[in-house]
Amino acid sequence: MFKSIEQDFQVNYRYKLHFTVNLFGTGNTLLRDVFKEYGLHESSESGPFKVLFVVDDGVAEAHPRLLDRIDTYCEEYPTYLDRVETIVVQGGERTKNDSANVTEILSAINEKAICRHSFVVAVGGGAVIDMTGYAAAIAHRGVKLIRVPTTVLSQNDAAVGVKNGINAFGKKNFLGTFAPPFAIINDIEFLKTLEQRDWIAGIAEALKVALIKDADFFAYLEGNARKLRERDDEAMQYTIYKCAEMHMQHIAQGGDPFESGSSRPLDFGHWAAHKLEHMTDYRLRHGEAVAMGIVLDVTYAHLMELITDVDLDRIVRVFQAIGFNLELPIDTESEIKRLLNGIEEFREHLGGQLTITLISGIGKKHDVHEIDNDLMVEALHQVKEIANSKTI
Template structure:
């Protein structure tokens, strides 16, 4: 038979993914069965190996956490086999090189964590990102439970299906798509956050409200001062609604693994990622996103897309506690920031797609950017007077 006459073999299959987001307080209290029950839903009455990866900042603020976890695992030893608890640097330090990933992989190997064992990632968004990346590339994927400990992680970073670390001077250059077995939000972890971190996470809620839900924005607007004052009840609702909208987007948007070029949930992020890098991550991610959204909102007004909602939105952001000054000092830095547009296109792949807002709750993708107008938008948030390019 002529080899060129052999018929092409083609196959198609679909995979159904399910994961849940739980809300609780005092997760590792001995009278709280939630964590044990989550593991039991995977394999009931079998001691499942668990490796705990914990954010150093969380350990510093919750000094008894390790003892609480060990005591909890001992009480439910018929369901949980504690192996080890390792501590990794918090914040972008955990993502900036491979050392934290290697530490996680070494622990997975040393404790014989297999595809039916669990990595339990406890920390802020960066640590959850990094630990998720390590757990995904080990054995082509071990089971993962995320326990996010910041506002931003609980309402955004930990509720998606992405994991990543930085490389080549670019944020999230290395990464994977994988679905956690579960996410557990323990609101008690929020009590020890610095004010900056409390406020920073609200940026992602404002973002998703502007994109998708006018009523949610109105809730944030009417509760802006209460949120700034660290009132837990409005924060709990904000986190729940933001996470709900995020997860709905993943499931109903038709592109959970981002094969297309449109990324609405990256509104404000082209400049945010660049500013984080340019400030050597002195800016929190949420702080950078707030500034990035402000820039794109002004740009949208300058090109005639956004009308009178601009002042209202910026007022809410400031009342919540955001400082919207762009941390640039000279014309060269403005040029460098503008390079973030092309880097964003490269990161997404395909044609340039920037999501803008036409009114609160309505989004519009654009595929070209007027750099001169975008520069004007950037300059409107710079305190120091600048010379023209």
């Protein structure tokens, strides 16, 4: 009998997050330089490189000249960019619910002969980034992806990680991949046309990382809550930068970038958020649902005596000061039961032992491996009281 053969190997990943203004202005060479760097350091080819653009329809509507500007930009730098097609896809969570969007991108990759030395550039919110990244990752076992996120949530969270996915079987991100992008480019100009609820929603992810990792960052958000609500550019840019930096550090330094273990601190508040999104047919924005999920979990942590009255009050007041509506859209016993079923669905999605991240203080994560359903129901009722009674 032959002996078993065993071999270990390591794969190094490297990707950059860039910050710019007016990315597709012909005087801005950043995107050209990204392709130039690839040709110089990571490819035997020097260009031009085929590029398939995928654009969120909401972004195209808010920026009517965007598609023309993309064309003009590529014409300005033909040595590096060969735009083969621009696809406009539906934006928002609906893009992850309809597999036809993935099929459309895969068909374009096939028809335009996009290869593993070609690129897909996704321009849009977090859902479009997720869906396009999934399509790029499964084509040829991985076509290079550049993400151009256009919302607060995608610039500080969704686009800076290594995950891609779509929804299936009524479950969020049931189908997905771990595939780091080649680059991410944050352009502040895209934020200026956001609706107020989209401006606010992404701040939930910043509060999330602050609560589990950095009390000083939480204090910054607390002290600048009104500025953030009133769309102060400087406060928002720092919030996005700090949040993105912490997310990327966690991926690189956490020791589990592809989530092989059971602990997912960056999913703090997300077991309820994912279920709330589905239960409301995605009328709730992801960030809005995350805000509700975090407040529910910190209220549960308070009932467990993990955090003090003062900490709970500070957390609730920050969310409300920024403008979050914390009124959980849960009224009946059957809806409560459906929400609690999200705990088991969360365990199934992550695999292994149930691990729910709570906090034992601001900036201090605390994992638990079981949830007391009766106590969680009590927390749910308390959140409804908080949402109805507290005003800023």
